[in-house]
């Protein structure tokens with residue numbers, strides 16, 4: 001085998017391993033939240049960014065082996081931003097042979113007209129986009145709307161709400177839409193952004209840049225993103241542990257009296273969730289909960305060779 005063939009083999013091995021991990025995480029999220037049921041028609045919202053390409057790719061892949069039958073329809077909203085490469089998504093979607101719809105609405109023009117120069121445009125833009133996507137789901141007869149938010153988006157939203165909103169609240173993997181008519185799902189809820197990034201690069205999806213509208217990035221989100229990245233580097237496993245915490249909520253040990261009935265705790269009440277350990281020194285395992293070192297993408301027969309990074 002030539003050196004090039006050897007490298008290709010290792011690269012393919014890494015891509016397959018990454019795809020398996022993403023599939024496993026998407027499959028677990030779908031099962032845990034009963035996201036997709038028999039006969040569902042899932043509208044996959046495709047922005048042209050890495051997350052939505054990976055979501056579509058993994059859902060198509062799972063469709064082959066899922067225990068339930070469901071159909072997919074990809075939808076992209078062309079917001080008429082200057083320089084939007086209109087042909088990129090249709091070319092890709094024609095190439096993979098999937099049903100799709102491109103919705104053309106000049107939300108960019110509306111936002112520019114309504115919002116004074118220098119003010120943030122994102123909230124009006126997202127509201128308009130949401131309305132159009134809900135309407136499109138109705139027109140297409142979609143039973144679920146799939147969005148490409150991943151684990152790191154969910155954690156960022158948690159901290160944004162805590163730091164700036166005074167709420168312990170994040171982005172749910174499944175919810176009823178605010179118009180009460182649609183079920184929104186986030187199949188990538190358990191997937192790490194770095195896996196999504198690597199997979200999108202390896203598969204060379206034709207990514208459309210997200211800066212076409214000229215809006216400033218959300219600075220608060222940027223700050224949180226940096227903080228989480230820094231923690232991830234300095235304390236491996238912390239991100240995983242924090243995400244595990246989101247899945248292990250103990251309302252009796254928080255302070256929301258509307259969520260837990262503290263008022264009715266009396267002498268004859270039962271001990272709830274281990275009672276109060278406040279006077280004890282709590283101990284935690286050295287290896288944080290939820291931590292799993294599955295970063296090694298090297299094939300077992302190539303452990304001593306240089307790792308070919310999928311970057």
Ligand code: SF4
Pocket residue numbers: 121122123125126213214215
């Ligand atoms: S970044 Fe641009 S396209 Fe995205 S929500 Fe904000 S204004 Fe809209």
